[in-house]
Amino acid sequence: MSHCAFTIPPSTTMHTNLTSETHKRRRLIMLVMPLSALLLLALTVSSFLTFTNHHPSLSLFARRPTSHLHIHKRLQTENAKLQCAGALYHDLCISTLTRIVPDLSSKSLPDIISATVSETISDVRSTDFNVTNIRRKLPHLTLLEIRALEDCHSLFLDTVSQLKSAVSDLSKSSSSKYNNFRTMLSAAMTNQDTCLDGFAGSKSEVKISRHFRKALKGISRQVSNSLALLKKINGTGESEYGRMSGGFPKWVRRSDRRLLQTTTNETTLTYNLVVAQDGSGNFTTIGEALYAAPNASSTRFVIYIKAGAYYEYVEVINKKTNIMFVGDGIGKTLIKGNRNVVDGWTTFRSATVIVSGAKFMAKGITIENYAGPSKHQAVAMRSGSDFSVFYQCSFVAYQDTLYVHSLRQFYRECDVYGTVDFIFGNAAVVFQKSNLYARQPDPNQKNMFTAQGRDDPNQNTGISILECKIAAGSELIPNQTLFKSYLGRPWKLYSRTVIMRSYIGDLIEPAGWLEWDGDFALSTLYYGEYMNRGPGSNTSARVTWPGYKPVLNETEASQFTVGNFLQGNEWLNGTSVPYYLDLQQNLTVWI
Numbered sequence: 001m002s003h004c005a006f007t008i009p010p011s012t013t014m015h016t017n018l019t020s021e022t023h024k025r026r027r028l029i030m031l032v033m034p035l036s037a038l039l040l041l042a043l044t045v046s047s048f049l050t051f052t053n054h055h056p057s058l059s060l061f062a063r064r065p066t067s068h069l070h071i072h073k074r075l076q077t078e079n080a081k082l083q084c085a086g087a088l089y090h091d092l093c094i095s096t097l098t099r100i101v102p103d104l105s106s107k108s109l110p111d112i113i114s115a116t117v118s119e120t121i122s123d124v125r126s127t128d129f130n131v132t133n134i135r136r137k138l139p140h141l142t143l144l145e146i147r148a149l150e151d152c153h154s155l156f157l158d159t160v161s162q163l164k165s166a167v168s169d170l171s172k173s174s175s176s177k178y179n180n181f182r183t184m185l186s187a188a189m190t191n192q193d194t195c196l197d198g199f200a201g202s203k204s205e206v207k208i209s210r211h212f213r214k215a216l217k218g219i220s221r222q223v224s225n226s227l228a229l230l231k232k233i234n235g236t237g238e239s240e241y242g243r244m245s246g247g248f249p250k251w252v253r254r255s256d257r258r259l260l261q262t263t264t265n266e267t268t269l270t271y272n273l274v275v276a277q278d279g280s281g282n283f284t285t286i287g288e289a290l291y292a293a294p295n296a297s298s299t300r301f302v303i304y305i306k307a308g309a310y311y312e313y314v315e316v317i318n319k320k321t322n323i324m325f326v327g328d329g330i331g332k333t334l335i336k337g338n339r340n341v342v343d344g345w346t347t348f349r350s351a352t353v354i355v356s357g358a359k360f361m362a363k364g365i366t367i368e369n370y371a372g373p374s375k376h377q378a379v380a381m382r383s384g385s386d387f388s389v390f391y392q393c394s395f396v397a398y399q400d401t402l403y404v405h406s407l408r409q410f411y412r413e414c415d416v417y418g419t420v421d422f423i424f425g426n427a428a429v430v431f432q433k434s435n436l437y438a439r440q441p442d443p444n445q446k447n448m449f450t451a452q453g454r455d456d457p458n459q460n461t462g463i464s465i466l467e468c469k470i471a472a473g474s475e476l477i478p479n480q481t482l483f484k485s486y487l488g489r490p491w492k493l494y495s496r497t498v499i500m501r502s503y504i505g506d507l508i509e510p511a512g513w514l515e516w517d518g519d520f521a522l523s524t525l526y527y528g529e530y531m532n533r534g535p536g537s538n539t540s541a542r543v544t545w546p547g548y549k550p551v552l553n554e555t556e557a558s559q560f561t562v563g564n565f566l567q568g569n570e571w572l573n574g575t576s577v578p579y580y581l582d583l584q585q586n587l588t589v590w591i
Contacts, residue, residue, distance in 0.1 A: 079104040083112060087228040089221040110170050113229045120222045121163050127215040128156035134211055143344045145208060148198030151348045155191040162188045178233055186459035187406035189223045190426040192216045193455055198346040227458035252389055256300060260363050260391045271304040281306060286314050295319040307332040313352060320357040327365035330394040340371040340378035347400055351379035360385040362393050369397040373419055373442045379403045390414055398439060404429045417473055421451035423463060424491060430464045437473035438485050438507060448514060450488030452495040462496035471505035480507050486514040490521035500530040508536030513543050523547055
């Protein structure tokens with residue numbers, strides 16, 4: 001008999017057995033792995049902790065250094081905010097100090113200012129390099145644009161020199177040195193504005209200035225912040241211009257004063273060089289004599305310029321210090337030129353005479369730009385000479401006659417003739433016992449005696465007119481009613497001009513002062529009048545601008561005397577040029 005049986009193939013049985021063993025092993029591995037991982041983690045942590053015990057700064061748990069760094073940064077910022085209080089560009093001031101002055105809390109204020117100025121010097125040098133390369137980048141420049149770039153280069157060199165001089169003065173803790181520092185910073189800021197002003201008549205102004213306008217703005221703002229920091233130092237108050245002695249600021253030395261008061265025909269007067277067109281002197285041109293004069297002279301070097309009309313352009317460069325020009329008198333010794341903006345010169349470079357060397361003096365000379373009113377800006381003289389003195393000189397032109405560009409200047413018994421903005425610039429300048437005459441301008445033009453260019457409230461600059469005569473010149477008198485004349489207008493945001501104890505003629509409009517452009521600067525300017533006389537001195541119908549003071553009190557007015565406005569006692573004492581120390585000595589009626 002037969003039957004059927006079900007059997008499992010050997011291969012299937014083997015597979016079943018292997019699968020069972022595999023599952024067992026997997027279960028074992030799954031049990032062992034967590035224990036191994038925990039053991040490995042424990043060993044790793046133990047090793048890391050052992051290592052970081054010898055290197056605490058690397059520990060995950062060593063948070064103190066990070067916290068300390070955070071606290072240090074916070075303290076730096078708080079200290080910077082404290083130091084920068086009052087700065088016009090507050091955020092820039094904070095970021096600069098926290099970046100360039102480590103351990104700010106341990107630094108003195110002079111140290112902080114010095115570091116800031118040193119940073120600015122580097123920025124000026126870098127900008128100068130870029131400006132110098134613009135001629136290569138932009139080959140199709142006009143003559144005016146090329147000259148404007150050359151002006152910028154010259155101004156940057158002056159800025160570096162002034163800032164370096166300022167830093168050296170800062171280390172000497174005296175009020176006069178701090179005020180010197182303030183003067184140098186004020187001039188350095190003025191230089192940046194002057195650079196940009198040179199492109200005003202260019203059709204490519206925006207295209208060219210985009211290469212450095214931002215940099216110049218940054219430099220000016222850094223200098224502004226340095227001025228604000230300097231104001232925190234004791235001894236740098238509003239009476240920043242010094243004292244008088246014998247009718248002159250004290251910075252005019254006694255020997256210089258005697259020299260100025262000596263007549264040219266006195267046998268006791270000794271000259272170092274003589275210029276004469278007839279060949280009777282050492283040279284026939286002023287330029288030749290100036291070239292022969294020593295550089296960086298510490299003593300007075302006198303060049304006598306005999307009577308005659310000298311048609312040449314004269315520049316007393318920075319390294320020609322302590323130079324004095326002595327002429328035979330106003331209208332007898334004349335230096336004449338006719339450079340102007342219409343013919344392609346910048347205002348800065350249009351001057352017949354340019355003076356940059358410190359402690360320059362001139363007596364008995366007429367300086368003229370005869371380009372005429374239709375040529376617009378045409379400067380007779382530009383001065384950026386610190387501690388410069390002009391005595392019994394005449395400056396003749398139309399628009400922009402006398403460019404009192406920067407630093408400290410004093411004019412005594414001088415005549416200034418012009419039309420539009422004919423005394424302008426941003427020096428700390430005092431005119432005493434001088435005649436200011438308006439000429440006949442072009443049709444539709446107005447006469448403005450001043451256009452002061454202070455651009456920052458902490459600059460120690462301004463125009464002070466004391467015991468002067470403000471009147472119409474002989475050519476304007478017959479047509480005076482056809483033209484309006486004003487005491488001045490604000491060229492820059494913080495423009496500052498005062499007129500005190502002066503005679504003001506009837507040519508001046510009742511409003512007295514004129515706007516520059518709408519309401520620009522009317523709240524920030526400082527214009528004032530004090531005890532003036534004459535038909536144009538009535539202030540009842542004057543402008544009502546927030547920054548204008550129709551009647552200064554004696555305390556306000558005294559800030560703008562030679563004594564308080566020019567550090568006069570420190571540099572005018574030796575010049576023999578008479579000057580008034582303060583308001584009380586200016587009581588003579590002089591018309």
